[in-house]
Amino acid sequence: MMHTADMLKAFARHRGNAIVVPGRGGRHWVDLTARPGLDVPLGDPAMGGHACFALGLALARPEKKVILFDSEGDLLMGLGTLVTIAEQKPANFYHFLIDNGCYATTGGQPVPNADKVAYDVIARGAGYPRAFAFGELDEFSANLEQILSEPGPVFVALKVVAEIENAPIGRRRRWQTRTRDQVISDLRKELRIGD
Amino acid sequence: MNDAPAIALNPETVLGEMKKNGVTHVVWLPDSETNWLYLLMQAEPSLRLVGVTREGHACAIAAGLSAGGAKPLILIQNTGMMESGDSLRGWLLGLNIPVVLMVGYRGWTRHGVTQDSAATYTERFLLAFGLNYYLVESDADAPRITVAFDEAERTKRPVVVLVGDEYHGFNR
Structure with missing residues (x-):
């Protein structure tokens, strides 16, 4: 199992000028990113939609790589998303799944059937042409460059250590540095949308 | 009893x-x-169809498309719109997405008497979310679709077009 921050550090070296939707990795990514204008840290607008949002971005900007760090709790709310992504076949879409086996922000309760779900198998069954699963950082790091060098859509399930939060929401450290409006506005500026 | 107007909403008009x-x-x-x-x-080369398996997904996909500079339209039924409540709130209203939702008004009757609770709750749902909407039943109403697009752009909010015209055999 790997730590999310270490996994994102390994990824940061290969980010290039990709759009990154950091999902629940946002709290770590905010300290690692070199291109914040191309990051889309939205927190949690409505659970179950991150993969769909990133798909929409990928379809709108086929010339840019879109990298999503999804989470298993979010994906489980809408597994049908995988079928839609597979049908659309966005070659610029890279779907990483941060799987900590639980609902970490609500106190660490396990997701249903947490230890027995093979998300890479589900993705492949939904029609993703390539799907991988990694439990160790070394193995992930060794394969990452190759994974990102080939066309998407690709799915990469990552087993990570849970970072459980039990403090009341109002007392938690707020890692977001921009409002959602600002995030979208900055992205559109970087992409020269509306020029 | 079907009390739809004699002049229908043609698909060519909507397209x-x-x-x-x-x-x-x-x-x-x-x-x-x-x-x-x-x-x-499907036959229109300027459109890309993105099929979803649950209507709430359409809200998040449309949000991503809009953020990336595309112009999506959401086409779903009123039942699915009600299912999509949290996605409407978070992805469309929360991110100020200027998008039109064309929503099939299942159970709609002009006289208001319906046995279908999908129709009973449709407008109440829209009012609860503060979503503005326009009813389209025939070709004569079609300009309201452009009104909805203009309003969505101007207000940076989702706007709904209710389609009160049930299937009448054009998909052949």
Whole structure:
């Protein structure tokens, strides 16, 4: 199992000028990113939609790589998303799944059937042409460059250590540095949308 | 008893409104009120169809498309719109997405008497979310679709077009 921050550090070296939707990795990514204008840290607008949002971005900007760090709790709310992504076949879409086996922000309760779900198998069954699963950082790091060098859509399930939060929401450290409006506005500026 | 108006809403008219307003992607889940559009949309080279398996997904996909500079249209049924409540709140209203939702008005009758609770709760749902909406039943109403697009752009909010015209055999 790997730590999310270490996994994102390994990824940061290969980010290039990709759009990154950091999902629940946002709290770590905010300290690692070199291109914040191309990051889309939205927190949690409505659970179950991150993969769909990133798909929409990928379809709108086929010339840019879109990298999503999804989470298993979010994906489980809408597994049908995988079928839609597979049908659309966005070659610029890279779907990483941060799987900590639980609902970490609500106190660490396990997701249903947490230890027995093979998300890479589900993705492949939904029609993703390539799907991988990694439990160790070394193995992930060794394969990452190759994974990102080939066309998407690709799915990469990552087993990570849970970072459980039990403090009341109002007392938690707020890692977001921009409002959602600002995030979208900055992205559109970087992409020269509306020029 | 079907009390739909004698002059129907033609799919060519709706497609014309989409093209006129620069729609690039139709994010949709088929229903009995709008399925007559499918073949026409499929044959239209300027449109990309994105099929979803649950209507709430359409809201998040449309949000991503809009953020990336595309112009999506959401095409779903009222039942699915109600299912999508949290996605509407978070992805469309929360991110100020200027998008039109064309929503099949299952159970709609002009006199208001309906046995279908999907119709009973449709407008109450829209009012609860503060979503403005326009009813379209026939070709004569079609300009309201452009009104909805203009309003969405101006207000940076989702606007709904209720399609009160059930399937009448154009999908052949």
